[in-house]
Amino acid sequence: xxxxxxxxxxxxxxxxxxxxxxxxxxxxxxxxxxxxxxxxxxxxxxxxxxxxxxxxxxxxxxxxxxxxxxxxxxxxxxxxxxxxxxxxxxxxxxxxxxxxxxxxxxxxxxxxxxxxxxxxxxxxxxxxxxxxxxxxxxxxxxxxxxxxxxxxxxxxxxxxxxxxxxxxxxxxxxxxxxxxxxxxxxxxxxxxxxxxxxxxxxxxxxxxxxxxxxxxxxxxxxxxxxxxxxxxxxxxxxxxxxxxxxxxxxxxxxxxxxxxxxxxxxxxxxxxxxxxxxxxxxxxxxxxxxxxxxxxxxxxxxxxxxxxxxxxxxxxxxxxxxxxxxxxxxxxxxxxxxxxxxxxxxxxxxxxxxxxxxxxxxxxxxxxxxxxxxxxxxxxxxxxxxxxxxxxxxxxxxxxxxxxxxxxxxxxxxxxxxxxxxxxxxxxxxxxxxxxxxxxxxxxxxxxxxxxxxxxxxxxxxxxxxxxxxxxxxxxxxx
Amino acid sequence: xxxxxxxxxxxxxxxxxxxxxxxxxxxxxxxxxxxxxxxxxxxxxxxxxxxxxxxxxxxxxxxxxxxxxxxxxxxxxxxxxxxxxxxxxxxxxxxxxxxxxxxxxxxxxxxxxxxxxxxxxxxxxxxxxxxxxxxxxxxxxxxxxxxxxxxxxxxxxxxxxxxxxxxxxxxxxxxxxxxxxxxxxxxxxxxxxxxxxxxxxxxxxxxxxxxxxxxxxxxxxxxxxxxxxxxxxxxxxxxxxxxxxxxxxxxxxxxxxxxxxxxxxxxxxxxxxxxxxxxxxxxxxxxxxxxxxxxxxxxxxxxxxxxxxxxxxxxxxxxxxxxxxxxxxxxxxxxxxxxxxxxxxxxxxxxxxxxxxxxxxxxxxxxxxxxxxxxxxxxxxxxxxxxxxxxxxxxxxxxxxxxxxxxxxxxxxxxxxxxxxxxxxxxxxxxxxxxxxxxxxxxxxxxxxxxxxxxxxxxxxxxxxxxxxxxxxxxxxxx
Numbered sequence: 001x002x003x004x005x006x007x008x009x010x011x012x013x014x015x016x017x018x019x020x021x022x023x024x025x026x027x028x029x030x031x032x033x034x035x036x037x038x039x040x041x042x043x044x045x046x047x048x049x050x051x052x053x054x055x056x057x058x059x060x061x062x063x064x065x066x067x068x069x070x071x072x073x074x075x076x077x078x079x080x081x082x083x084x085x086x087x088x089x090x091x092x093x094x095x096x097x098x099x100x101x102x103x104x105x106x107x108x109x110x111x112x113x114x115x116x117x118x119x120x121x122x123x124x125x126x127x128x129x130x131x132x133x134x135x136x137x138x139x140x141x142x143x144x145x146x147x148x149x150x151x152x153x154x155x156x157x158x159x160x161x162x163x164x165x166x167x168x169x170x171x172x173x174x175x176x177x178x179x180x181x182x183x184x185x186x187x188x189x190x191x192x193x194x195x196x197x198x199x200x201x202x203x204x205x206x207x208x209x210x211x212x213x214x215x216x217x218x219x220x221x222x223x224x225x226x227x228x229x230x231x232x233x234x235x236x237x238x239x240x241x242x243x244x245x246x247x248x249x250x251x252x253x254x255x256x257x258x259x260x261x262x263x264x265x266x267x268x269x270x271x272x273x274x275x276x277x278x279x280x281x282x283x284x285x286x287x288x289x290x291x292x293x294x295x296x297x298x299x300x301x302x303x304x305x306x307x308x309x310x311x312x313x314x315x316x317x318x319x320x321x322x323x324x325x326x327x328x329x330x331x332x333x334x335x336x337x338x339x340x341x342x343x344x345x346x347x348x349x350x351x352x353x354x355x356x357x358x359x360x361x362x363x364x365x366x367x368x369x370x371x372x373x374x375x376x377x378x379x380x381x382x383x384x385x386x387x388x389x390x391x392x393x394x395x396x397x398x399x400x401x402x403x404x405x406x407x408x409x410x411x412x413x414x415x416x417x418x419x420x421x422x423x424x425x426x427x428x429x430x431x432x433x434x435x436x437x438x439x440x441x442x443x444x445x446x447x448x449x450x451x452x453x454x455x456x457x458x459x460x461x462x463x464x465x466x467x468x469x470x471x472x473x474x475x476x477x478x479x
Numbered sequence: 480x481x482x483x484x485x486x487x488x489x490x491x492x493x494x495x496x497x498x499x500x501x502x503x504x505x506x507x508x509x510x511x512x513x514x515x516x517x518x519x520x521x522x523x524x525x526x527x528x529x530x531x532x533x534x535x536x537x538x539x540x541x542x543x544x545x546x547x548x549x550x551x552x553x554x555x556x557x558x559x560x561x562x563x564x565x566x567x568x569x570x571x572x573x574x575x576x577x578x579x580x581x582x583x584x585x586x587x588x589x590x591x592x593x594x595x596x597x598x599x600x601x602x603x604x605x606x607x608x609x610x611x612x613x614x615x616x617x618x619x620x621x622x623x624x625x626x627x628x629x630x631x632x633x634x635x636x637x638x639x640x641x642x643x644x645x646x647x648x649x650x651x652x653x654x655x656x657x658x659x660x661x662x663x664x665x666x667x668x669x670x671x672x673x674x675x676x677x678x679x680x681x682x683x684x685x686x687x688x689x690x691x692x693x694x695x696x697x698x699x700x701x702x703x704x705x706x707x708x709x710x711x712x713x714x715x716x717x718x719x720x721x722x723x724x725x726x727x728x729x730x731x732x733x734x735x736x737x738x739x740x741x742x743x744x745x746x747x748x749x750x751x752x753x754x755x756x757x758x759x760x761x762x763x764x765x766x767x768x769x770x771x772x773x774x775x776x777x778x779x780x781x782x783x784x785x786x787x788x789x790x791x792x793x794x795x796x797x798x799x800x801x802x803x804x805x806x807x808x809x810x811x812x813x814x815x816x817x818x819x820x821x822x823x824x825x826x827x828x829x830x831x832x833x834x835x836x837x838x839x840x841x842x843x844x845x846x847x848x849x850x851x852x853x854x855x856x857x858x859x860x861x862x863x864x865x866x867x868x869x870x871x872x873x874x875x876x877x878x879x880x881x882x883x884x885x886x887x888x889x890x891x892x893x894x895x896x897x898x899x900x901x902x903x904x905x906x907x908x909x910x911x912x913x914x915x916x917x918x919x920x921x922x923x924x925x926x927x928x929x930x931x932x933x934x935x936x937x938x939x940x941x942x943x944x945x946x947x948x949x950x951x952x953x954x955x956x957x958x
Contacts, residue, residue, distance in 0.1 A: 007855060008935060009573035011505040018505070021577055022497030025584035026490040039596050043824040046600035054608040058852040061577070064845070068581065072842075075597025080586045087594075087814070090836075092586030094488035098500055098540070102547065104579040105504035107559045107571030107790050115566075117518050118554025121525035129533040152631060153834040163680060178684025179658045193812040194835055200808075201642060201833065203682020205657025249814055305836075311586050312838055329679075333672040335566070335728055335920045335929070339907075345522040354680065354833070355632040356673055357569075357784075359791055363551075366543070373537040376486060428818075441814045450814070456487060 007058060017061040024065065025097065029457075032081045036434025039077045046075040077437070082457040085466060086439040088249070088277040088411075089454030093309035095371035099364030100311055110358045113346035114338045120347055123150055123362035126369065130316055133374055134282040134302070137295040140318040142347070148318045149352040150361045154276035155194035156354060157301035157317040160329070162198045162241050164299070164319065165270030167328035169240035175328060179203040184232045185241040186210045188220035188255060190248040192274065208237075217406050218253035218443065220244060226263050241270045244297075246290050247278025250441040251405035251413045251448075254278070254290050261296025273300045276315070277454070280307040281385070281409050284378050290408070298324075307384070307410070307454040308377065310368045314361055317352075326351045380456070384410045387463045388453045394467050400474065404448045412451040413443060416474055420447035429473055436466045486537060496540040503544065504576065508936075511560045515913025518556045525554040556916070561936040564945060565918040567728070567756040567890075568933030572788035574850035578843030579790055589837045592825035593817045599826055602629055602841035605848065609795055612853055613761040613781070616774040619797040621826070627797045628831040629840045633755035634673035635833060636780035636796040639808070641677045641720050643778070643798065644749030646807035648719035654807060658682045663711045664720040665689045667699035667734060669727040671753065687716075696885050697732035697922065699723060705742050720749045723776075725769050726757025729920040730884035730892045730927075733757070733769050740775025752779045755794070756933070759786040760864070760888050763857050769887070777803075786863070786889070786933040787856065789847045793840055796831075805830045859935070863889045866942045867932045873946050879953065883927045891930040892922060895953055899926040908952055915945045 009017070049071045079090045110119030127148025131140050140146045151157045162185065166174055170181050183204050187195045189211035199209035210232070213224045229239045242264050244255040257273055264271040273294060279302020281287035294300060301317040304310035319325045330351040332341070340346045350356050372380070388410040395401045395414045404413040415423045424447055427440055441448050449470075453463060488496070528550045558569045589598030606627025610619050619625045630636045641664065645653055649660050662683050666674045668690040678688035689711070692703045708718045721743050723734040736752055743750040752773060758781020760766035773779060780796040783789035798804045809830040811820070819825045829835050851859070867889040874880045874893045883892040894902045903926055906919055920927050928949075932942060 007851075009850060011509050011573075014508075014573040014576075015501060015505045017573075017577060018501030018580075019498050021580055021584075022494060022501060025581070026494045026497070028584060029493075030490050038593075041596050043592065043596070043819060043822070044600075046597050047604050050601070050604050054612055054848050055852045056854050058855045059849045061574070061850070064849055072597045072601065075595065075600065076585055076587060077593070077595045079588060079595075087588070090586055090588050092583065094490075094493040094496075095540070097493075097580070097583045097586075098496060100583040101497075101500055101576070101580050102504070104571065104576045104790050105500075105507060106555055107569055107576075108555060109558060109566070109569050109791065113522065114517075114556070116554065116556045116558075117520050117522070118525050118551045121523075121554065122529070122551065125526050125529050133533055153836045155834040155836070159680075159833065174682065174684065175679040176685050178661075178687050179682035182657075193810045193815070196810050197808070197833070197835075200654040200810075201638075201680065203653065203658035205653065206655050206810075208657050249812075311583050312588065312836055329676070331672045331675050331679075333728075335918060336672070338918075340522060343522070354638065354676070355634040356676075357632045357634070357791055369533050370538045370543055371488060371540070372486075373534045375535050376537045439814060439817075 020065065029080065032078050033083065035078050035081065037078050037081045037083050037437035038431045038434065039075050040434065041075050046071060080455065082455055082459065082462045083436040083466065084455050085451050085453060086437045088306050088452055090312055091305055091307060091309040091456065092311040093368060093456050095367040096310045096364040099367035103360040103363045106360055108360050110360055111350040111356050112336060112338065112341060112348045114340045116360065119360040119362065120349060122366060123349065124347060126362045126365045127316055129369060131318065134279065135288050135291070136300065136318065139320045140300065145322065146318060146320045147322045147347070148316055149349055151301070151315040151317045151353055152313040153315050154192070154274055154301050154303055155197065157315050158194050158243060158272060158274060159198040159201055160317065160325070160353060161270070161272035161299040162202050164325045164328040165241035166202055168270060168324050169238055172327050182237045183240040184208050184210060184237045186212055186225055186228065186239070187243040188212050188214050188245060188248070190214055190218050190250050190253055191243060191245050192249050195243050214253065218248060218251045220255040220260060222256060222259040222263060225260060229263070229267055239267060239269050241272065243272045243274055246273060246275035247409065251443055252278060252407065252409055252411040253405065254408055257291065258293025258296065261293045265296055271297045273297045275300065275302040277303065277306045278409055280304070281381060283374065284381055287409065304365055304368070308368065309372070309456050310364055314365060384453050384458070387458065387460060388412050391451055391463055391467060398471065404443045404446065410453045413441065413448050414451065415446065415448050422477070423447045423449060426474055426477060429477065430470065435469055499544065508559065511557050512562065514557050514560065516557050516560045516562050516916035517910045517913065518554050519913065520554050525550060559934065561934055561938060561941045562915040562945065563934050564930050564932060565916045567785050567931055569791055570784055570786060570788040570935065571790040572847060572935050574846040575789045575843040578846035582839040582842045585839055587839050589839055590829040590835050591815060591817065591820060591827045593819045595839065598839040598841065599828060601845060602828065603826055605841045605844045606795055608848060610797065613758065614767050615779065615797065618774070618799045619779065624801065625797060625799045626801045626826070627795055628828055630794040630796045630832055631792040632794050633671070633753055633780050633782055634676065636794050637673050637722060637751060637753060638677040638680055639796065639804070639832060640749070640751035640778040641681050643804045643807040644720035645681055647749060647803050648717055651806050661716045662719040663687050663689060663716045665691055665704055665707065665718065666722040667691050667693050667724060667727070669693055669697050669729050669732055670722060670724050671728050674722050693732065697727060697730045699734040699739060701735060701738040701742060704739060708742070708746055718746060718748050720751065722751045722753055725752060725754035726888065730922055731757060731886065731888055731890040732884065733887055736770065737772025737775065740772045744775055750776045752776045754779065754781040756782065756785045757888055759783070760860060762853065763860055766888065783844055783847070787847065788851070788935050789843055793844060863932050863937070866937065866939060867891050870930055870942055870946060877950065883922045883925065889932045892920070892927050893930065894925065894927050901956070902926045902928060905953055905956060908956065909949065914948055
């Protein structure tokens with residue numbers, strides 16, 4: 001117990017506890033495979049073990065670490081387990097943890113160039129690197145008319161893109177006078193729920209986000225999009241924003257960006273491309289077909305914090321015309337004015353995002369890219385795609401199961417032929433067993449299991465064991 | 480150079496590099512006082528030292544750490560220096576860095592209770608602790624009708640509050656049909672620019688955020704607010720949202736929350752209270768007068784990442800009626816459905832914020848509160864207020880200088896009597912010297928220096944030396 005109320009942790013104490021925590025994390029990754037992937041606690045279990053009142057006097061670090069082991073750990077779902085096949089992966093890797101640690105250590109606010117020039121310049125630089133690594137059109141580079149910025153998530157990137165589109169469609173007047181026009185936005189019926197949320201937040205309303213029908217691969221149908229736009233124009237509405245998805249959350253469907261982009265160009269509509277998970281695939285030239293037509297987009301995002309071994313939060317958001325973004329979002333009160341901003345020679349990222357404050361998140365991306373190198377990252381992406389393709393082949397070979405959608409990359413949608421109730425029960429039983437964690441979706445109304453492969457430590461043996469477990473469990477359930 | 484493209488950093492390598500980085504951070508804090516507080520680099524200096532192309536092969540961690548020293552460090556503005564008196568503080572402390580490191584290590588997504596129950600339950604618990612520690616009205620507790628959530632920033636908290644207000648004022652119909660009503664919002668002319676940005680984003684438009692005039696202490700005038708509301712109602716507009724500030728960014732003015740709250744109750748307007756920096760003062764009973772009337776508020780936020788030694792990002796946002804917030808923001812696609820959510824027995828924090836994804840940020844708050852204890856935190860807050868009051872007394876004693884606003888807590892607004900140009904030159908000279916870092920504002924049109932005291936390591940000697948330096952520099956400038 002710390003009895004001196006004035007006590008700050010000293011650098012020497014930090015060295016000791018920091019080393020202990022580094023060891024704890026290393027141990028955790030060595031053992032993570034042994035834990036039940038999905039936490040097995042019940043609602044309220046964690047809180048019931050925590051003292052109702054905060055401590056009046058300070059406590060020792062050892063006591064906290066003990067509670068992490070005894071109370072917190074059982075309540076954690078192990079996203080970093082190699083047997084985590086749910087949702088989409090949330091990348092973490094040791095280099096990214098170290099980059100994030102350094103960011104915490106510096107503790108700077110990168111809201112303006114002036115408040116830490118290295119935070120802004122490293123971010124611009126690393127996002128230019130990433131654009132090159134993915135083969136993005138050059139207009140997205142900071143040396144051209146565009147540029148990249150780190151957002152917390154693809155949700156925030158989509159909202160930011162929608163706000164820029166809203167302003168461009170209304171002559172940048174909505175930001176001042178409020179939304180007075182009947183703007184309409186479009187995305188496929190399979191797009192992420194964050195688009196609906198963005199339409200709500202930006203004041204368009206979810207009814208004015210048109211869910212466009214999809215083809216048999218669950219990809220947006222350009223003819224349906226064109227038809228809906230024409231209908232809306234005829235009704236006096238103003239089409240302002242389209243979001244195409246490269247790799248939908250449900251089934252990893254790849255929207256035809258080129259055909260959608262041609263419509264957007266013709267109709268003067270902002271095209272945002274959401275490649276939150278699958279954008280990382282473009283690191284490999286053989287998967288760049290997924291990004292065909294991207295030169296027609298106004299904005300683009302993908303999440304290194306999903307499939308690129310960079311821990312949350314790190315969404316890479318690009319715009320082709322940074323002036324549109326800045327004109328949509330900038331505000332400059334007196335207390336933020338400074339010489340560098342007024343010179344116009346620098347980027348102030350506060351104008352590229354919704355919040356004002358920001359961490360030095362470029363460090364972790366820099367560490368990840370330098371640790372793996374382009375070839376290392378490509379290696380792991382290829383490996384994950386191969387594992388998923390192997391899994392899809394196994395599903396196809398087993399007559400009890402069926403694939404429910406194409407599996408172009410690292411997500412396999414499948415189900416047992418015994419129907420919705422059976423598949424739901426199968427999922428619950430698998431997850432309760434703790435050996436793996438899967439989640440579901442519905443495709444054409446059918447309850448569908450999703451096998452999502454992208455955790456750094458996932459190897460062939462984990463995928464093989466998962467398939468074995470799925471088959472065994474189905475057999476035990478009597479089918 | 481790592482030649483094997485398949486290479487992940489091993490746990491043993493992580494132990495080695497992690498320890499080196501922990502030591503690096505400990506060294507940094509031991510030496511931070513020696514660095515020029517405001518980075519002295521010019522635009523482009525950092526990027527010019529970085530390779531134009533990303534590495535094809537992986538690199539060693541030692542090479543990265545060397546570049547951190549040689550390239551990044553000179554481009555950092557040292558927010559953690561005890562001589563950082565600019566803006567508001569951005570808290571960091573060793574316990575919070577460790578909590579954040581553990582969060583990075585777990586790498587969980589806390590978007591749903593089910594995706595890591597401990598992340599949600601610890602957050603709810605620690606935010607209840609904080610509400611008690613600050614003496615907030617009990618309606619903000621999760622055990623009552625309200626509850627707290629960690630947002631990235633007060634900007635996002637204000638926007639979230641405005642969205643809930645917008646929905647409540649329109650029968651929760653705007654989220655679906657779009658903004659069709661002439662809603663109006665109110666805040667003082669001294670409020671943070673994030674309110675203007677929130678009004679832009681939510682579609683109200685910045686013109687419909689009324690800047691209400693302030694009294695001689697720069698606090699919002701309730702009579703002026705009441706008058707503006709009446710005018711707007713007479714014009715057929717719908718007053719929907721008021722933001723009162725406890726501790727404005729310019730001068731730390733304290734708006735009269737009780738009188739404002741009475742108006743809001745009478746008029747049925749959502750009252751949000753933004754105490755981003757000064758909320759922490761309520762840890763000490765003697766400073767709770769700043770929060771008088773808070774029981775009349777619908778939402779409240781303060782930033783432990785400012786003055787409570789918790790590194791960015793950690794804004795504590797509370798609502799009195801959590802149903803309003805959830806009804807404004809929830810969306811539930813099939814792939815996020817799960818038993819716990821459908822049981823209604825758990826909190827899913829994705830519905831309490833704009834993005835979907837979220838880090839396990841409660842860990843760092845938990846570590847900070849437990850390390851310091853309530854008494855330790857109170858001790859440091861009192862110390863900072865004392866240092867600021869001492870500084871204000873010195874300003875008053877020196878006939879060359881004058882105070883420009885009341886200094887109720889830890890921010891002192893002052894200037895040299897020689898006029899705007901002199902004060903601007905004085906600020907630039909002080910900051911270029913590197914021994915301290917101050918920023919400015921304008922109060923009643925006058926260029927004003929801000930002395931903001933709240934860094935963990937700031938002691939009496941730093942404040943005394945800053946005052947000496949300010950006086951010396953003014954003398955050298957010939958006055």
